[in-house]
Amino acid sequence: MELQVAREWIVAASRIVGFTGAGISTESGIPDFRSPDGVWARNRIVDFQEFLASEEGRIEYWRQKLANWPAMRAARPNAGHYAFAELHEQGKLLALVTQNIEGLHQRSGLPSEMVYELHGTTTEAVCLSCGDRITSDEACRRVESGEKAPRCRLCGGLLKPATISFGQSMPIDVMEMARAAAENCDLLIAVGSSLVVEPAASIPRLAKRAGARLVIVNRERTPLDGMADLIVRGEIGTVLPAMVGPATRAG
Numbered sequence: 001m002e003l004q005v006a007r008e009w010i011v012a013a014s015r016i017v018g019f020t021g022a023g024i025s026t027e028s029g030i031p032d033f034r035s036p037d038g039v040w041a042r043n044r045i046v047d048f049q050e051f052l053a054s055e056e057g058r059i060e061y062w063r064q065k066l067a068n069w070p071a072m073r074a075a076r077p078n079a080g081h082y083a084f085a086e087l088h089e090q091g092k093l094l095a096l097v098t099q100n101i102e103g104l105h106q107r108s109g110l111p112s113e114m115v116y117e118l119h120g121t122t123t124e125a126v127c128l129s130c131g132d133r134i135t136s137d138e139a140c141r142r143v144e145s146g147e148k149a150p151r152c153r154l155c156g157g158l159l160k161p162a163t164i165s166f167g168q169s170m171p172i173d174v175m176e177m178a179r180a181a182a183e184n185c186d187l188l189i190a191v192g193s194s195l196v197v198e199p200a201a202s203i204p205r206l207a208k209r210a211g212a213r214l215v216i217v218n219r220e221r222t223p224l225d226g227m228a229d230l231i232v233r234g235e236i237g238t239v240l241p242a243m244v245g246p247a248t249r250a251g
């Protein structure tokens, strides 16, 4: 029933915004954050203030990065990512707003200019002083060879994965583009997010307030379920392609 309604709404829509969280990438082998076996069940959070203030905090942060980088690097898009690529090919996707940092939406074929990475990207590391960027492969090689909290080779500043940590300000330009897309869409499909982290979770709310239909696809309940027009419970890699259409490619 819900799948049929979702399909009808997708057929009727012309300006769809996808909003995704870590749940869309678990079927690609990347753990999410708040499931029982998620990242925060196994790691303590190092927030931005601690990263800036403490060498021990930076060492722990890079230890976690080194542990999760191989799975991120090896991951391939799954049928959930390809379902959004399909919407793009049908000319229906206005933008893809993601909290994810591993770049699988871009690897599924979405042009990078339509993927708004609210929480940055883990594919690079950035110097917090001069802004110089190196690849995460290069940064992890340096950590593996003993530089437990690597510094910028140009200016000696702190190197950090180019993701947004708790307490770190969000990229203003990306948030503005995400807000504009939410205000101009006719359907927002929120997929694989617990919708508990702000201000990211304000994007689906904004779309709903601006008159769009809100569909939430998630295994578990979220705080926005009460305002959603439709909730689809199930495994994303199965339900999303069923909502979007027949053309889904192997992951």
Ligand code: APR
Pocket (backbone or CB within 6 Å): 020, 021, 022, 023, 024, 026, 027, 032, 033, 034, 035, 038, 099, 100, 119, 192, 193, 194, 195, 196, 197, 217, 218, 219, 220, 234, 235, 236, 237
């Ligand atoms: N199918 C359907 N739902 C799934 C699947 C799946 N295959 N895998 C996971 N989920 C659901 C989980 O039940 C959970 O509700 O996806 C949701 C993922 O929620 P989180 O782990 O909280 O991830 P996310 O919402 O992206 O977290 C937001 O928190 O820690 C920060 O910066 C981090 O961007 C992240 C932000």
